[in-house]
Amino acid sequence: MSAIESLLQPDDYLVVTDTETTGVHAHQHRVIEVAGLRVEADGNRSEFSRLINPGTSIPHRITRITGITSAMVFDQPAAADIIPQFREFLGEGIFVAHNIGFDWSFLNAEFERLDMLPMENRGLCTLRLARRLLPGLRSKSLGSLAKFYRIPPDGRHRAAKDVEITTKVLERFCEMA
Numbered sequence: 001m002s003a004i005e006s007l008l009q010p011d012d013y014l015v016v017t018d019t020e021t022t023g024v025h026a027h028q029h030r031v032i033e034v035a036g037l038r039v040e041a042d043g044n045r046s047e048f049s050r051l052i053n054p055g056t057s058i059p060h061r062i063t064r065i066t067g068i069t070s071a072m073v074f075d076q077p078a079a080a081d082i083i084p085q086f087r088e089f090l091g092e093g094i095f096v097a098h099n100i101g102f103d104w105s106f107l108n109a110e111f112e113r114l115d116m117l118p119m120e121n122r123g124l125c126t127l128r129l130a131r132r133l134l135p136g137l138r139s140k141s142l143g144s145l146a147k148f149y150r151i152p153p154d155g156r157h158r159a160a161k162d163v164e165i166t167t168k169v170l171e172r173f174c175e176m177a
Contacts, residue, residue, distance in 0.1 A: 030056065
């Protein structure tokens with residue numbers, strides 16, 4: 001049993017989540033990739049990872065960061081197909097993200113566009129945890145935490161890889177607790 005699972009109540013589960021987007025403003029920009037790792041108290045784990053066609057071209061600066069091109073998402077389903085699937089995957093789980101406000105706002109903006117209710121899940125932010133548990137570490141970015149914990153950063157800024165790194169960081173934090 002991992003440290004994460006040992007801290008969950010029997011009926012609880014969490015979903016470590018990451019999104020990649022066309023920009024930084026949730027109501028102006030769109031989600032182009034969403035990933036999640038569902039961790040249940042009994043040790044069961046399941047993954048969700050999808051590219052999303054945002055209905056617009058992906059800015060060059062975003063492609064430089066994520067490696068996701070407009071051509072990669074051209075034949076992918078739209079948010080109207082993927083976002084409800086992710087919402088079902090998330091369910092009532094504890095929503096976990098590094099800099100939770102970013103992913104939370106983008107997913108809620110997508111829910112709003114689809115006339116879905118906003119999330120009311122409990123949330124856990126690994127950035128906030130890092131600020132409390134590692135006050136001496138200069139940068140609390142996910143990349144800095146990966147380096148600090150010697151987690152290979154290959155593939156960063158893709159949602160599934162960032163979920164993997166965030167999960168490993170959360171595992172370390174749970175061990176500290």
